Amino acid sequence: MVQIKSSDLPDPSGDRPEESRSLRRKREILDAASRVFRQRGLHASGMREIAGELGMHVGNLYYYFRNKEELLAFCQEDSLSGLLNLAREALALDAPPDRQLRHLIVGHVVLLNEETPGSLAHLEVEALTGEWREKIMAKRETYEASIRQILEAGARQGLLQVDDARLAAMAILGSLNWTVKWFRRDGDMSASEIGNAFADQILSGLSAREANLRRQSS
Amino acid sequence: MVQIKSSDLPDPSGDRPEESRSLRRKREILDAASRVFRQRGLHASGMREIAGELGMHVGNLYYYFRNKEELLAFCQEDSLSGLLNLAREALALDAPPDRQLRHLIVGHVVLLNEETPGSLAHLEVEALTGEWREKIMAKRETYEASIRQILEAGARQGLLQVDDARLAAMAILGSLNWTVKWFRRDGDMSASEIGNAFADQILSGLSAREANLRRQSS
DNA sequence: ACTTGATTTGAACCATCGTTCAAAAGGTAC
DNA sequence: GTACCTTTTGAACGATGGTTCAAATCAAGT
Structure with a gap:
């Protein structure tokens, strides 16, 4: 026993x-x-x-x-642990918030699509109930808070333009999580390429500007 | 009969x-x-x-x-029809592509979260098989093509900065579709407020710029 | 009223799925 | 080799859920 x-x-x-x-x-x-x-x-x-x-x-x-739900909960927890590690890693980075954000974005896409195999489960918290649900949601909230932390630090330093950190974080997370719905291992872009392209777009935005400042660091 | x-x-x-x-x-x-x-x-x-x-x-x-799958397929088709209407509406708009894009973004969030009740189903194409799946995926592809069309028109006119239209579209769609996972009817923001905030962020990007051009039209 | 076709009922069938459990098999230390 | 705990098996139980269908009910039209 x-x-x-x-x-x-x-x-x-x-x-x-x-x-x-x-x-x-x-x-x-x-x-x-x-x-x-x-x-x-x-x-x-x-x-x-x-x-x-x-x-x-x-x-x-x-x-x-004990049962299927516990199995699922463990999958999700595993996946979330990876994300939390990533967030810690990004925050510990000796670099300005915009680079921390890029690190997190790329890492998130890679983790969900190439490393952690249980990623898809991460998208279905609804399937959990009771204590497990709360535990997973708490962990997810922690992760989201880390993202907001980066955004707010960036805003404070005048590097990022963030009206509503919560909303901005959800927009970013949507783009990243959605990749599991269309990413193909045999596609023509790797997860990290996709992540970097996303980071470009999220940081620069789509509006063209007169002075076309491709990157402002390096 | x-x-x-x-x-x-x-x-x-x-x-x-x-x-x-x-x-x-x-x-x-x-x-x-x-x-x-x-x-x-x-x-x-x-x-x-x-x-x-x-x-x-x-x-x-x-x-x-005939069966549950047909019911689900019809739900999804209904929801997609709404989106396709929206896309036509946006494209027919007598306005520059960036405004067309904003129209589409806001409409998409509203449609998924406030109008079409079957929106959640729209996120689960995996549940469909065979002919239905193909039909739905074809319609979805058409919708995505409309978005790319707007983006590419914007790029051609020098209004939008788009490296890879397909990727840009997926990033946008991710943000928008993800809203159904967290939007609450009794929350403190309406769907159209969220949509507009998203449009701001997607267009302007997060990077702060010296000249803080909040909006470039009107 | 009566007939005909459209719609709804009520109950059952059947497959699948999560789950349980007693018994068999494996592995290790004495 | 024997005793003891761990791990795996194989088969079954019970519930749920999609589906079917004959019979009952409803709505017109004549």
């Missing part, structure tokens, strides 16, 4: 060389689940398919996760 | 005073379904709940729609 506690799955995604066998297996399941969720869509993919992806049987999943 | 053909539900949402009883009922169902989809989420809402919303019984739905 192991019964792994919900507080497992450490935030730093760095691999401990000596993780218990059980935890490694758990992460394997998590990754498989994420993959399936992404391919077939959240509600279209059942526990049996997730188990099948790993060549195991359904019941076995319930040895590691 | 009436068997309404799939080509019904006329694009112009203007009410014909003499629509057949059957068609009116069909639209009632469509609206109810959209409402339920939106509240409970697509997969969480069953046929019984949709029927319940109208005080009718399950089986009756199948007199008007």
Whole structure:
């Protein structure tokens, strides 16, 4: 009777060389689940398919996760942890807020589309209920707050022009999150290329100006 | 045995005073379904709940729609028709492309969040298969093409700065579509206020400039 | 009133899906 | 090799949800 506690799955995604066998297996399941969720869509993919992806049987999943919702919640938490790390990374950057923002934008697109396989789940908080929902939403709120923090710092320093940080953050997040709906691994642009192009557009805006200032730093 | 053909539900949402009883009922169902989809989420809402919303019984739905997928497809088509109208409207506007773009942006946010009740469905093309999926995706492609058309016209006239119209369109659409995930009817901003703020941000960009040109027309 | 076709009911069917559990298999330390 | 805990299996249960359909009801037209 192991019964792994919900507080497992450490935030730093760095691999401990000596993780218990059980935890490694758990992460394997998590990754498989994420993959399936992404391919077939959240509600279209059942526990049996997730188990099948790993060549195991359904019941076995319930040895590691209490139910489907917990599995989904862990996927989302994993994905969000990556984003929170990214946000910390961006804020710790020794660079002006506009560059911090670019770092975050590019990282977000890469994370959602190339690294974290569970990203799609991140878009479906509605599927969660109760404590899990609150926990995930709290984490998401923290992430959004980090973005606002960058924007407001930029505004304070006169580098960014931000009327309503909350609104600006949602506009940005919309562009970034939406990429999971159309990004293709075999497309003609990598995630980081897309991220950089988005950063260009978000920072410069679409309006042409007389003096065409392509970039103002470097 | 009436068997309404799939080509019904006329694009112009203007009410014909003499629509057949059957068609009116069909639209009632469509609206109810959209409402339920939106509240409970697509997969969480069953046929019984949709029927319940109208005080009718399950089986009756199948007199008007072959199955759930057809119901969903019609919802999406309805929503997309509204957007296509909007795009035509914007393009027909006797104004420079940047104003056409603003018109489209504001209209899109309003349509998705206040007018068309079936908007949420619009975000879930994955749930469709076969012919329906293709039909919806084709319509969506047409809409996106309209946006690119505006952007490219703007670029040609030197009014807009667009590197990659396809990418720019996706960034914009992401911001707009994402609003349905967080917009609240009882929030402190109306859909059109949000749309206008978005248009400001998308056009001007976040980078502060020496000459702070808030608006360049009017 | 009577007939005919349109609409609605009510109940059932069937597949799928999440979940449970007792039993089998694996792995390890003594 | 044997005892003990971990992990996996295989099969089943119960609920839900989409779907079907024959029968009942409704709405006109004559």
